[in-house]
């Protein structure tokens with residue numbers, strides 16, 4: 581059998597309408613637009629508003645758009661993988677809810693939880709399915725309703741996160757394109773530094789946990805920052821070395837959008853000019869696992885067949901990783 585590679589054949593994104601600006605945040609907590617822009621790099625973030633909403637209300641519009649854009653019949657989708665840190669429910673999976681909302685009836689569906697590295701983890705799973713030859717149309721939906729777990733009285737975390745979703749279609753090819761190499765890591769040392777303390781089996785929600793606001797993100801920013809800088813830079817450099825790539829070979833770095841200073845440190849280690857780095861943190865803030873594919877979606881029209889991309893991410897767990905892909909189509913053709 582000919583060797584199969586997994587390629588992205590389409591991408592779509594969805595962000596909710598409401599934009600929460602730094603100025604609005606600075607009326608909610610003791611912060612300033614200047615502090616957020618210089619320490620994080622964010623100007624605004626999109627927020628999902630309204631009662632009874634969940635991550636599937638972000639993921640489903642992204643998947644619907646993808647199906648339309650790629651002219652894909654929902655009946656042909658065989659696998660739906662959803663990366664999310666903010667599932668609609670503990671169970672069933674958000675993937676199965678999104679599939680139902682999009683009329684995808686003949687696939688199996690499941691979630692992946694790897695925090696901000698979720699897209700890379702999900703893509704590696706999709707890669708395995710497609711490369712095996714068993715599945716020909718796999719979708720990876722990354723849906724993050726981060727504002728549902730952000731404490732808007734905590735100035736150290738509330739400027740960081742935003743809501744958004746993406747959907748990508750992954751299919752096989754025999755060409756030398758698509759996912760070429762992946763390096764993923766996890767280290768449970770990260771648990772105390774970035775977590776949601778209550779609502780799981782260890783600390784189920786009680787009046788006490790609610791009083792302590794433990795239903796919201798807990799982060800020790802300085803420690804997370806140090807790990808993120810080291811891990812993202814290390815894994816990106818490792819990806820270059822493993823594939824004998826120099827900075828000249830790489831067309832684009834697609835970094836997780838957590839903090840502008842983490843992105844700059846990664847690009848610096850790779851010796852990459854900033855013109856090759858996709859940055860949209862100013863518009864969306866940190867949308868967890870949706871952040872890498874949101875950048876891909878924003879840049880789609882500029883991407884050319886054969887472009888060499890390195891995607892790198894870091895998140896709670898800790899989880900981190902990097903993926904080297906050769907882009908499979910001319911984005912300008914899709915976005916005419």
Ligand SMILES: CC(C)(COP(=O)(O)OP(=O)(O)OC[C@H]1O[C@@H](n2cnc3c(N)ncnc32)[C@H](O)[C@@H]1OP(=O)(O)O)[C@@H](O)C(=O)NCCC(=O)NCCS
Nearest residue numbers: 610611612615619696735736801802804805838839894895
């Ligand atoms: C959160 C983060 C932006 C804070 O930046 P920092 O430079 O480390 O800031 P510090 O936590 O050292 O705080 C410095 C000061 O700013 C203050 N501060 C924190 N948030 C603030 C805000 N929104 N506005 C104004 N001041 C703020 C702190 O209280 C502290 O004041 P102090 O020195 O009087 O105690 C940074 O640590 C970070 O980006 N961490 C990684 C976050 C991340 O990437 N998370 C997701 C991983 S996927």
